[in-house]
Amino acid sequence: MTSSVLTETTASRSRLRTVLILAAAVVAAVAVNTLISAVAAASGAPSDYGPLTFPAFTLFTVIGVVVGWVGWSLVQRRARHPRRVLTVLVPVVVVLSLVPNVLLLAIGFIPGTTVAGVVALMLMHVVVAAVAVPAYALASRGAARSSA
Template structure:
């Protein structure tokens, strides 16, 4: 019977990883655009809240997806139990990312802040499955 050699993590071509991360940025930006438009429709002062401007949230969406990819890659490489660690780390990072948005409550009102919070969740919900696909974790 042939010997099967298993590597701890499957490697993907760098272009596949970059393409997946770019796709996550585009998809998350599209979802965030829908959330921003919805919040502007519901807000009392829709044009006064800068974080819902496309330039703001699209830039921060890209930064969030890129930082998430770096964090995923570090955990993937350094942790003996990446599944367990990421099961705790991903929700924790999302919740911590909410903190600055609460300081904007006076400026953006409930609709604006709710949209920002949902944007964080949307980015994670889109990016994590992409990371799983293009940077798979070791079995376990």
Template sequence: MTSTALPTTAAPISRIAGAAALAALLTAVVNVGIASAALALGAAQTPALTPPADITLSVVAGVVGAIGWALVRRRAADPRRVLVRLVPAVLLVSFVPDVVLAVLTAGQTGLAPILALVVMHVATITIAVAVYARLLPVHGSR
């Protein structure tokens, strides 16, 4: 079977940095909003639902995600196929700390903070994929 994948050229560092910055900014704004909404709806205050934590982790996710996307884009024979499998796997792995936190703290804080974190993870990956797909497009078969 022959591949219909088109080669994807390496993105300049400035483009990767721009994608990382945009994803981090948008994710930080949305995640601070999700945390604020959760708290307004009665979720217990936890260190994970504070702007410093939300912004810091949004920046980390934006940067690490952009680097990972760029590496797959550059090195994979069919980056689209790899990303279609990798993105959901990364999302599932991102839930592991939430599950651990739920087991350790749900008795004291309830599940609302954990559910807010899960929503934040889904928002983060959704925003990141949208930004990276637009600024760091990939080629490959579907």
């Protein structure tokens, strides 16, 4: 085998590994978010509250994991000290992701909004970050090994 074929094979395995890790993160986050949704419904959130329905939070979980991975990858490639940047950036992004939920609670722009529903949505944001960040770190380690 030539060097370029080995490099392509290694890169393909690395991409597959990354996809599998991110898919596992999505599955784990959706599973926990499903429990959060059920607890919210038991705590007074309407069972048909749009943001807490399975299709809605699953879609946003997938989007969150994918967009987070893109951001993580950009920081890993471009920052002089990526670990330091991510140590600050991740909590800031999580806190900023809660702002729409605070506005939702204050304004109630989605019918059926309750405190239990908004707290559940906020917890879901934290769950996605808590599951995704270790997955990103694991996927990054594999990518770093394959490019070495």
